[in-house]
Amino acid sequence: MISDIEYVWVERINLGNEDMKENFERTIKNGVEINEKLEVILKEVLGEEEYSDFVTRDNGRKKVRFWGKGQSYERYGLPDFGDMIILIGYQRGRYEPAMFIGITSRTYNDERLRGYLRNHTDVTWNEPDKFPNVFFVKLREYMDERLAKEVGELFDAGQLIPPRGSLSKIPISKFSEENQQKLLTIRDQLLSEVHIIMDKLSISTLGDEKVNLLWKYLLSKGFLYPKHLVSQFYVALKTKGFVILSGLTGTGKTKITQELAELLDPSKENFLFLPIRPDWRDSKALLGYYNPLTDEYHRTKLLGFLLRAVEDYQNNRANAKLYFLLLDEMNLAHVEYYFADFLSVLESGRDENGFSKEPLRLHDNDEIAKKQGIPKEFKLPPNLYIIGTVNMDETTYAFSPKVLDRAFVVEFHDVDLGNYPPAGGNSSENFEGLRDSLLCDLRGSNGKFLANRKKEINEVVNELKTKEYWQILQDLNRALEPYDLHFGYRVVDEIALFFKNAKESEGKGIVKFESHDEIFDLALLMKVLPKFHGNRKKLEKPLKEVLKFCSGESLEISIDNLGRAEIVEILKNWQVQKNNFRFKHTAKKVLHMLRQLYEIGFASFS
Structure with missing residues (x-):
């Protein structure tokens, strides 16, 4: 696994040592409440910005969490700004499955801080002069037996002062791939809460520079999405081509589609934004209709868009462009009514050329086909991607299970006000190659976009x-x-x-x-x-x-x-x-x- 984390600090808390256990419970598990005097000292030692990052609020009370090491550790190195640390309980040869994982400040050896600890041993440490090197921690509690077991197995190899030292420095490469992934994800989550460290490290150091490029691109445009959500949306679109985005209003459902379509086609010619009207009862508003009084077919904007996608794929095959249809507020009308024809055709499968097996039928008038160039019927091409946005309230209709079953449904519920608005990521990062990567990925190795024949599907299932x-x-x-x-x-x-x-x-x-x-x-x-x-x-x-x-x-x-x-x-x-x-x-x-x-x-x- 490629990662910017070279090592992880592990502090083994000997729960059989009453002093160590008590120190741990006070300064890590519970946190030390900040009074006016401590606040002044912390701001002087840490600086205003770093102070605000490492202070937490617990029931309205400001607290800080920290740990310390003795002078004997100085020559081996101590935690620095942005390092990752695991504090884990140990007793009678067994490591506890619950652990605290955090991001550290730099390590401070400051007389003002030691003086405060000396005068407040009732709420901080017993014998604080033994631990002059203090580092602050932004942490969360995690319960993971498999990770705890591996931490225990690796501790001795990285132990700084064998055989009795409590601090270990373990290379990330020593962990299993599963636990490497866990640790990197946890670190990303924690770093997103420590703004001054984020500013110094920049978003590109949260992993390899060529990893998770779509999420980084959206972040650079000022849009804040959970990483898994961007990945989920993209892969669902690549797999099915019909995706419903549901959830809270104002969480970026429409924007993520618009940004992806614009990235792939800056001209926006192959993107159609179609607001749904509550009075739609059939497919006429989407595909148009034949008017016998005028002997003409009433053509819609969507119909022209679909026929253009068909023509592009017929002429260019693997080099055809991608077409994105966004049905905004999809459930303002009954989807089962106005979108019924599409639902049936989308589930009909694909023929050997990639088109849907069944066509959308428009009319049966030969003259219309000749005069207006509108075919009697046409099949949906594989380079067409349909996305619907959904908001649930008293003005909308609930989806039936059969509609949800025929789409990939991605929910937008996570809201991170603490990191909003985003800093915009690394604005200097080069995304020029991302468009080509996406086009190549979505077209597929066979150049047939969404077309997966049954033989190919069976191979994937096997x-x-x-x-x-x-x-x-x-x-x-x-x-x-x-x-x-x-x-x-x-x-x-x-x-x-x-x-x-x-x-x-x-x-x-x-x-x-x-x-x-x-x-x-x-x-x-x-x-x-x-x-x-x-x-x-x-x-x-x-x-x-x-x-x-x-x-x-x-x-x-x-x-x-x-x-x-x-x-x-x-x-x-x-x-x-x-x-x-x-x-x-x-x-x-x-x-x-x-x-x-x-x-x-x-x-x-x-």
Whole structure:
């Protein structure tokens, strides 16, 4: 794994040593409350900006977390600005699965700070003069048995002062690939909260410069999206070509589509923004209609756009341009009414040339075809990408499960006000090659864009069958079958294609996922849960079955006995609790749906 992290500091907290345990609980676990005197000292030592980054608020009280090392460590090196540290409990030969992972300040040896610690041993350290080297930490608590186990196994190799030293410096390359990915993701999350470090390191140092380029591009344009969301949207679009973006208003659903389309075609000629009207009852507003009174076909802007995409693909094949149709506020009218023809054609499959097997039928008048150049029917080309945005309120219609099942649904719910507005990333970064990379990636190795023949799909499914995820799919489907919520072959095909496309695009540096688990997790979220729609009696047990498949080894609560109060508590503390789940995104959505069931007696995916 390529990463800018060269090493990770590990501080082993000997819980059998009462002084060390007490110091840890005061200055790391609980944090030290900042009074006026300490605030003055901290601002003088750290400076105003660094002080504001390492101060946290707990129930309205300002606190700071820090740790210290003795003089014997000075010649071995100590944590510096932006380093990563793991503080983990150790007792009787066993490492605790709960640990604190953080980003450090530089290490300070300051008499003013030591003087304060000396005078406040009741709330800081016992015998503070033993630890003159102090570093501050921006941290979170994580629960991860597999990571804790590997930290314990690697600690001795990096121990600075064997055999009794408590600080170790472990090269990142020593960790397994899975844990390297975890640590890099955690560091990115923490760095996003430490603005002065972000300014010094710049966004390009959060990973290799040629990794996650699409997210970095959007950030450079001033748009703040979670990294997984950008990757999820892009790969879903590459896999299916029909994506629904749902969630909170004002979270950038329309913008992400516009920015991607403009990146691929700066002229904007191949992008159509189509606002949906609430009075649409059939496809006439989309495709037009034949008027027998005038003996003419009423042509719409969308029809012209679609015919242009067809002509481009017929003439240029692999070199054709990409066409993006954005249906804004898609559910202001009944999608099942005005978009019914499209839904049927999109699911008809692809012929040997890449076009949809079934056509959209317009009219049966030979003269219209001759005079106006409007064909009686036409098939949808594979270079057409359809995106719909959705907002849920009293003025809109809910989607039926069959519509959601035929699309990839990406939810925009995460709002990070602490980092808004974004700094814009590294404005000097060169994105000139990104457009070519995206075009090449979306056109595919065979130059057929979205066209996947059944033989090719079967090969992808067989590849997935060699991984443990196949067994998970089988077991999950069996668990859902008694509730008539199991899934069919199309869902399996699309999960397999999403998994293959995600790895392919990640290998080109376009997107980035935490792990293969996250890829599979996002596929489950988009393709399995949309069928869940109904009352508590229908959904409670199957939702808990899904949650069981999402849980990790460290989850100690009984899922069968989960009630509203427990679910709300888990969601409130999600940053810590999410580490108890292997498939975090699906688990979080299931928990939200269960909460809905308990509050109003009904739940749906969107």
